[in-house]
Amino acid sequence: MNKKRNDIREPSYFAAALFLFLKDSHPVLASDKNLIAERADSAADIYERMVRGGLPVAQALELANAVLYQDLRFSKFDTVFEVVSEWFPEVEPRRRTSFCLKVLPPAEAIFGKYPIDDDFGTSPLYRTLTIELTGFIQFYIEQYGL
Structure with a gap:
């Protein structure tokens, strides 16, 4: 499951969520595939590690989203x-x-x-x-x- 999630044809939940957010709030960054892939990979890795470590899904998602949207919340x-x-x-x-x-x-x-x-x-x-x-x-x- 450590396979990189860069395949644009099958974007991860995190990549899709970040893309939609960027499209609306940071349209200049929405085409930055590297940013999206790196953030989505980091968020997915954190989410996976936290869930495997026993953290409830909601808390794991909150931590993953913190990484996904870091320095992007203000537009x-x-x-x-x-x-x-x-x-x-x-x-x-x-x-x-x-x-x-x-x-x-x-x-x-x-x-x-x-x-x-x-x-x-x-x-x-x-x-x-x-x-x-x-x-x-x-x-x-x-x-x-x-």
């Missing part, structure tokens, strides 16, 4: 998408994803000002970040359009 894309959806109705719903992907690289300068980690979304600084992003996106639209 810059989701944050930009949330700001655009809430404050910029002129960006049509069908164009939001592409607009957010276009705005994300220049918005990195704003994200770089904050100590972002997996728990940043619950930090008091998160609100400050979203306010700053709102101003940045307004400026971006004025300068470059939609």
Whole structure:
């Protein structure tokens, strides 16, 4: 059962779960097959070892998910998408994803000002970040359009 789980034709539960999560919250990383395979393999190995060691399935899954989603719980894309959806109705719903992907690289300068980690979304600084992003996106639209 220690066979590597890299076969894209038969993705493991962990690979499929991570891919779907990345597709929604980190679309730039969704095509990184190495990241997905490495994380899925690590998560599956931990899960298997913990279950064999007698840990209940729910706890083993929790530990595996901690490895699978480490440093990915906070999503810059989701944050930009949330700001655009809430404050910029002129960006049509069908164009939001592409607009957010276009705005994300220049918005990195704003994200770089904050100590972002997996728990940043619950930090008091998160609100400050979203306010700053709102101003940045307004400026971006004025300068470059939609």
